[in-house]
Amino acid sequence: MADHNRYILVLYYSHQGATRRLAQQVARGVEQAGVEARLRTVPKVSSVCESTETDIPDEGDVYASYDDLRGCSGLLLGSPTRFGNMAAPMKYFFDGSAALWANGALIGKPAGVFTSSASLHGGQESTLLTMMLPLLHHGMVVAGLPYSEAELTQTTSGGTPYGASHVAGQNGRDVDDNELALATALGKRIAELSLKLQA
Template structure:
């Protein structure tokens, strides 16, 4: 990945790996567009008893996100498992620390999208996606879901919503991303990649 090329930040939290699988499919869709990259980043877990217990670089998977990743991105794809119809606490904790970007209007007019994973088919996927877009709107971002021009939205018997791609991981989180979920995630990535390229001139003009 060239540092001079625009990138979409794929920022996610994954406890058992299901949301990470979805993030990788979204990233593949982004990078199917010429001239734009995907930057995979995650966030550390949070604890009620201590602030920092994990190493600065995880043993596996994506490295931890910084505010600079958000500051420099051309677009954002945000992923989280469902926690009672809301995003997971580690991702919310990271977003709660982005006030300086909000004060500076750093993310205004940048495109954003979201994706999620649940253990069960009706585990709060749509509620989670809707709550995830709220902080993005407060940042002035332009939200883009998955349009019904994607046939998988009507064909799916597992994950997939117009608010963003979703995945049904199963009660043991051992169900892999199926073909329809994969196609929708990649389509979502392609779309956010196209929009990031198209809107980049607008965001640069504001600076």
């Protein structure tokens, strides 16, 4: 049963749906540890200044607010790879979090990252590592996946010690069993760390 006095924010951006699928699995891992998972996404950004998104997306999870970030007990951050870095919508969201940084709102909270790419060597590890940078600036306790997770040595697609990942391929391959297991393990690990750190 989930502890509703605390929640892990599973914050993601997904363009084709693969990162959203990972986010859902990460959330399952959080809830297996007895903590509520709060799934949130961020809107697209546009190079056309007049282009805006509605306040509530037509489908999927609702957009994150900085209050969601402020109140979380931990964070799992997901984005597809974009030239070895997180996607612009997620970067834009974090670029607006300076007030939380100034107030130290995220200091000491655990965090983990996850990603998806179209190709095996499409920048997954650099994306995961660069996603950690704003979290470190916020003073979060960043954790990856230990090699005690057997799937790390069995996977031939996604999955790294830096965080969960998925290789979608050019045809949008579904998340495989190893990738699902690692996403679950990451969610569970961050939830368990949040319980220990707040004990």
